[in-house]
Amino acid sequence: MKLIDLVNPSVLTQPVYEPGRPIDDVARELGLDPAGVIKLASNENPLGSSPQALAAMRQALERVALYPDGGCGVLRHTLAKKFDVTAEQIAVGNGSNELLELLGHLFLRPGDEVVMGTPAFIVYKLVTLLFGAKPIEIPLVNHVHDLDAMAAAITPATKLVCLPTPNNPTGTTNPPAKLREWALSLPDHVVLVIDEAYGEYLEDLVDWNPLIAAGRKVIVLRTFSKIYGLAGLRIGFARASAAMAGLLQRVRQPFNVNSLAQAGAIGATTDDEWVRSCRLSNSEGLAQLSRGLTELGLEFVPSFANFLLVKVGDGAAVFKSLQQVGIIVRPVAAYGMPAWIRITIGNPDENVRVLGALRSLLVENLSC
Numbered sequence: 001m002k003l004i005d006l007v008n009p010s011v012l013t014q015p016v017y018e019p020g021r022p023i024d025d026v027a028r029e030l031g032l033d034p035a036g037v038i039k040l041a042s043n044e045n046p047l048g049s050s051p052q053a054l055a056a057m058r059q060a061l062e063r064v065a066l067y068p069d070g071g072c073g074v075l076r077h078t079l080a081k082k083f084d085v086t087a088e089q090i091a092v093g094n095g096s097n098e099l100l101e102l103l104g105h106l107f108l109r110p111g112d113e114v115v116m117g118t119p120a121f122i123v124y125k126l127v128t129l130l131f132g133a134k135p136i137e138i139p140l141v142n143h144v145h146d147l148d149a150m151a152a153a154i155t156p157a158t159k160l161v162c163l164p165t166p167n168n169p170t171g172t173t174n175p176p177a178k179l180r181e182w183a184l185s186l187p188d189h190v191v192l193v194i195d196e197a198y199g200e201y202l203e204d205l206v207d208w209n210p211l212i213a214a215g216r217k218v219i220v221l222r223t224f225s226k227i228y229g230l231a232g233l234r235i236g237f238a239r240a241s242a243a244m245a246g247l248l249q250r251v252r253q254p255f256n257v258n259s260l261a262q263a264g265a266i267g268a269t270t271d272d273e274w275v276r277s278c279r280l281s282n283s284e285g286l287a288q289l290s291r292g293l294t295e296l297g298l299e300f301v302p303s304f305a306n307f308l309l310v311k312v313g314d315g316a317a318v319f320k321s322l323q324q325v326g327i328i329v330r331p332v333a334a335y336g337m338p339a340w341i342r343i344t345i346g347n348p349d350e351n352v353r354v355l356g357a358l359r360s361l362l363v364e365n366l367s368c
């Protein structure tokens with residue numbers, strides 16, 4: 001018997017997530033000095049990590065012989081205080097990606113439907129397919145989620161509705177008042193998944209707490225991977241009703257979040273100064289990159305996050321050429337946008353470098 005004949009057939013058709021390429025891997029392949037390679041591919045923080053998070057992790061390093069707190073007790077209480085909910089209303093995951101998978105364990109069976117935008121964060125679709133459920137993909141209109149069309153796509157088979165705000169890869173949002181009204185209008189048999197991975201970059205957010213307190217079926221995801229600069233730790237959390245957060249506890253591994261990640265997240269949660277300064281420098285970088293792209297005559301989607309979606313003609317070719325000069329960006333053909341690339345906002349020097357390379361490549365028709 002062949003190995004492949006033993007495999008669950010649905011796994012064989014499961015698409016594989018394509019991450020941003022790591023600096024060392026690109027440097028090795030192309031014979032470049034890793035110190036000269038910049039990564040603007042995964043929406044990581046160009047300023048690094050919250051200093052309070054790093055300090056907390058250095059202390060926690062002394063205690064890695066012990067298992068982590070399986071229930072993330074201190075972290076959940078710290079988050080509860082900051083977000084004005086109870087610790088029972090918080091669930092913590094090995095990245096918010098794990099929480100998405102746990103939602104699959106909790107809610108999805110073959111035949112169920114999950115309503116999502118397209119293009120939107122691809123993990124919603126991957127999780128849906130992994131559990132044999134059906135992605136119902138609603139095209140964005142002018143790169144923004146079409147809330148009315150999403151609501152209209154809900155059927156008795158719908159279990160989850162996924163809404164990232166801002167969205168990845170477009171960086172767009174829906175007006176908060178409209179979003180809130182829409183959320184309240186959804187039928188009682190669906191769970192609304194609000195993904196605020198880039199929420200800290202927004203000026204104006206919906207306050208979901210009243211909906212959670214009122215027992216609405218809504219779960220709000222946040223991550224430490226983006227503004228807090230802790231992507232390598234893998235930690236994210238959810239706010240939801242105590243009932244939903246409790247159910248998520250049942251489907252996770254006993255020690256799903258490691259002790260360094262918990263310590264780093266506790267340090268980061270109270271580091272308001274870090275968030276303030278990163279938000280400011282991101283908005284300056286966003287303006288710098290937007291101005292530069294406009295000067296180059298390149299079309300891009302106005303963004304509320306820490307990245308820009310830019311139309312370059314042949315996304316795969318530009319991705320490759322930029323890589324040859326030590327700049328890693330993200331091709332988005334997997335999101336059905338082969339003419340575009342996604343560029344993370346870097347620090348000022350990195351932004352100058354990517355603009356210069358795009359000028360050589362696309363305006364002057366040089367090979368960088």
Ligand SMILES: *Cc1c(COP(=O)(O)O)cnc(C)c1O
Pocket residue numbers: 043094095096097098121164167168195197222223224225226231234235236
């Ligand atoms: C980056 C990102 C995440 C974060 O995932 P983690 O697993 O927490 O690193 C979640 N949602 C969206 C839309 C993202 O872009």
